[in-house]
Amino acid sequence: MTTEQVRVVVVDDHLMFRAGVRASLDGRIDVVGEAEDVGSAIAAIREHRPDVVLLDVHLPGGRGGGGAEVARECADLTPGTRFLALSVSDAADDVVAVIRAGARGYVTKAITGADLSDAVVRVAQGDAAFSPRLAGFVLDAFGTAPADVAERDDELDRLSAREQEVMRLIARGYAYREVAGELFISVKTVETHVSAVLRKLQLSSRHELTRWAAQRKLL
């Protein structure tokens, strides 16, 4: 890896900044192309097929998706290319969005030339590269699925077993007749249960029930 330079395309809407990046990167890196908006970035990446794209997060053009749009569009077209986001923003939303789009790292523009070169090399080798503090945002966004199992529901406990059964089907969009067929009871009985559910949960329609159940991940 010391024998071959890392081929890089720099995407940023400011000419001066691109010149600065080009001047700051050391001999391990070869800037093979530049682009200044979403469209020209995609074209340049497809043409040069670089190892790494240094990608500004906020870009003109395209459908307003900025750097994340570029990464998404090129993910299938150029599988060997990795993306390193480079932005003034250190907002968690920006970081998570572009990482979700497929970028392998995110550094702020306060970085030094040497550190940026290191980050580019690391990303080229398949590793991740983050400015301090930013990696935590990604991990925070990552660990937000299996943590809510312990939540008990006293509202749900007020429903009888049969009422819960009917409630789940109704919340999933089943019609009364379909619920009746599913549970081998009459439509009128379903109506009775639904009325009881709505009354006990203090809801007024099956639509509210759907949202209520969705919020509690009961679907």
Place this chain on the structure above:
Amino acid sequence: MTTEQVRVVVVDDHLMFRAGVRASLDGRIDVVGEAEDVGSAIAAIREHRPDVVLLDVHLPGGRGGGGAEVARECADLTPGTRFLALSVSDAADDVVAVIRAGARGYVTKAITGADLSDAVVRVAQGDAAFSPRLAGFVLDAFGTAPADVAERDDELDRLSAREQEVMRLIARGYAYREVAGELFISVKTVETHVSAVLRKLQLSSRHELTRWAAQRKLL
């Protein structure tokens, strides 16, 4: 951060390895406790409330969840504590599992004492710490959603602007009359738009529309 030592609990099922970790960590780190299985780890963490837990991934005891189980159990109990996974395994599944459980980093046991000390300090400061190559596993597991974005646009673009507006309100549970009042149009016009939306999306009721919109996160 040079004035205060980072307080650490070391969790590993091998006494010899714990001794090695203790001997390898430098003066910035203070090992305040040790544990050798899931149960004793949770107890030690609750007792000492360390800044960082060095956590072996494969542990005896508990419900077989290993280090991930420890991290999950302690997430709510000791919010100030961060977890750094430490394992011989460099398998992607192990890495993703323990990160998903809340760990802020993952290093292999091939690490040097100096690098491990650095990683502990970085995690204590809220940053992430990964051995080379391992961070990529997490990012790979993270970017597994953008496939439905393109499909969403195709389907959604077939709706006119007004139809999308009506669709969002209907999907949120608004009644026709409420939508009419919100958009200053007649109930009949709302009906027309809803019919067009259902026909274009090949749905048969507003309930299916709600699920359709929820799947695409349009709410």
Place this chain on the structure above:
DNA sequence: TTGACCATCGGGGGTCACCCTGAACCGACC
């Protein structure tokens, strides 16, 4: 100018959702 699409309305009608009262059976509890 014509055609296509969109947004805005209306009548009519069939189905569905929701509520009301009322009732029967069963098991648990006092």
Place this chain on the structure above:
DNA sequence: GGTCGGTTCAGGGTGACCCCCGATGGTCAA
């Protein structure tokens, strides 16, 4: 034994939903 709650079902009613058939006017492109 009486009371209470759960489950089952019925008739009747009102409004919401969803479709069919129309109609008018606007914009935009061929």
